[in-house]
Amino acid sequence: MSQPSKTNVIKLSEAAVSCRNCSMYGICTPPGADANTMALLEGAIKKRRVVSRGEHLFRAGDPFTSIYCVRSGSIKTYVNSDDGSEQVTGFHLPGELLGLAGICAEDMPGSGVALETSSVCEIPYERIDILNESLPGLKDELIRLLSQKVLHYQTLTMLLSRKSAEERLAALLLSLSTRFQRRGFSSTEFYLSMSRNDIGNYLGLAVETVSRMFTRFDADGLLTVQRKYVKLHDIERLKVMAGSPRIHLQMAQA
Amino acid sequence: MSQPSKTNVIKLSEAAVSCRNCSMYGICTPPGADANTMALLEGAIKKRRVVSRGEHLFRAGDPFTSIYCVRSGSIKTYVNSDDGSEQVTGFHLPGELLGLAGICAEDMPGSGVALETSSVCEIPYERIDILNESLPGLKDELIRLLSQKVLHYQTLTMLLSRKSAEERLAALLLSLSTRFQRRGFSSTEFYLSMSRNDIGNYLGLAVETVSRMFTRFDADGLLTVQRKYVKLHDIERLKVMAGSPRIHLQMAQA
């Protein structure tokens, strides 16, 4: 709301721009946050890290130390079952949190890998306690975000167990669209940073099925697709296909 | 650990028995909790409520006020999509929490209904804040439990998108078995309080498929089933069928 203060102008304004649309916004910039608070957060919470395409941010079995928030790029998280197969648990866009499932465990239960060159904030979990002193409401916000994740996965569960391939892909595209829009990107035109394989894995579909669905959507005039590039022509019809509005809403809470 | 104190002996000892194996154990009975603390919790956190079979504990759209913990019986939670169909999101046994997905919203996103006559603790969410003062660590515990839920649903996601009907049912039976055992019930012999319909809905299978799987498991000597009654004969083989041990572990965190 207020202008950044005298000191550290550049740094703070940078933070304001990049944090405005972040999941942690309520935490990083609580209503009435003064420059002091901002500086505290800038200095204490955040440790930026850049990971390039294919590089792991963390791996299953690593000791749990931090949670992460995407600044730019995109991160795929997955858990692997003992038989070697993996299950994609999410695609994380700028402003979204990941690594929360690790809180309850000693070690990270899943892995996070960059789908493209990405920048993330690493937030050492032990600092949450300390920061909560100076920023009461921090833990409450974390609780709220976790609750949102629970709701998100409950919705995903419905998508996977009740919906057809068509409905699942439509729902994913809408989810991405909404999330891009929220962060200030185009809601109708974007590049998919994940492969068809990842999409199929996430949605519980074979790669071939995903590909066929894209082809069909294109043929039906719903969208134009050229490999990674997607342009949505008829969001309304996509919504009808995906079914209940409630699902969009909740799937968009990533 | 210690004996209940002079005052309120009966009440406290009751609490000790029923809370020992509860999800909230770490909260209700923090290490070193004295009688004072116990009394505080007994009086402040808990409001018991009895719901009979088919009765709703809360409904989607109700204002969010409390989270709940099952004392006895079992509660089914579900979300309903706009088209009227419902998706079962969980079966909650004694000692397990429900209603956590509501924290992030104004209103309850889903409903909770008793599968049999059940007793639950209702915990007004606003009291968490107050209680956290006298019981630091309360919010941390809540965060841990929420994280566990996230992990649980990620695992359920894998079950739904990658596994066959056989694997899904095996995993559910093992989950129930583990959870019954943890609370002091038999791990090999129990009554299913939920209908085949509920099971099918939860696992993303048609009722008929669930029924056929039970019949097949019985024929294969894995278990004996007579409607609601189930006796597991070969847990080891069930585990093999359900696949990775990691899945059991995480599915058992309800």
Place this chain on the structure above:
DNA sequence: CGATGTGTTGAGTTCACTCAAACTTAGTGG
């Protein structure tokens, strides 16, 4: 310019679904 990874298309199969009917149990009231 092959080589390799990723995506698309085609053909045939299969697992779980739907539809349909019989059966069992629990509850109701004559």
Place this chain on the structure above:
DNA sequence: CCACTAAGTTTGAGTGAACTCAACACATCG
């Protein structure tokens, strides 16, 4: 106590959506 009903469960038969296997197309890149 015994129909009678309603709800839940089981079994059977046939169908279909998505899967697997296989070949081909198209980028990207050393």
